[in-house]
Amino acid sequence: MAGTVGTHLFAQVGFIVKDVEATKRKWAEFLGVEVPETQPVGDYSVTQTTFMGQPATEASCLMAFFDVGPGLQLELIQPNEAPSTWRNFLNEHGEGMHHIAFQVQDSARQVANAEAAGLKLVQHGVYGDGGGEYNYLDAPELKCIVELLESYRR
Numbered sequence: 001m002a003g004t005v006g007t008h009l010f011a012q013v014g015f016i017v018k019d020v021e022a023t024k025r026k027w028a029e030f031l032g033v034e035v036p037e038t039q040p041v042g043d044y045s046v047t048q049t050t051f052m053g054q055p056a057t058e059a060s061c062l063m064a065f066f067d068v069g070p071g072l073q074l075e076l077i078q079p080n081e082a083p084s085t086w087r088n089f090l091n092e093h094g095e096g097m098h099h100i101a102f103q104v105q106d107s108a109r110q111v112a113n114a115e116a117a118g119l120k121l122v123q124h125g126v127y128g129d130g131g132g133e134y135n136y137l138d139a140p141e142l143k144c145i146v147e148l149l150e151s152y153r154r
Helices: 020-031 085-093 107-116
Strands: 012-016 061-069 072-079 096-103 120-126 132-139 144-151
Touching: 012 085, 012 144, 020 061, 020 072, 072 085, 072 096, 085 096, 107 120, 107 132, 107 144
Parallel strands: 012 072, 096 144
Antiparallel strands: 012 096, 061 072, 120 132, 132 144
16 A cells, blocks of 8 residues: 555654754663754755745754664754744744654655645755755644655665
């Protein structure tokens, strides 16, 4: 059964945090693993981030990733002050779980399927290295944001 977005397998759970450095150290200690590097989201010339359908040239964040199972990541996101789904979440809810992500193929088709099912695209961008894209969809009935990730074949 593929469901609305073509898969039922989670690829990632993302948390919004105020301090990625402190939080990643706590998670590393909790998980008993090495502290991962902090990564910037990338330059707008690559990411082409949009928020609520408009260019979000200033939207940025710092991220850290933990591989926590086969094909599953824990992502920590520290947003800057510019408007974005990350900043809005922190302002409105404080720190906590922001999204559940699914790795998909043909993200344009999967976004259209999700929108037809009542989800709303709120933010889109390309990975900082240009190797894929992400799409955040507001899913109030699911009580979270759904992220669709598509890694491009190289």
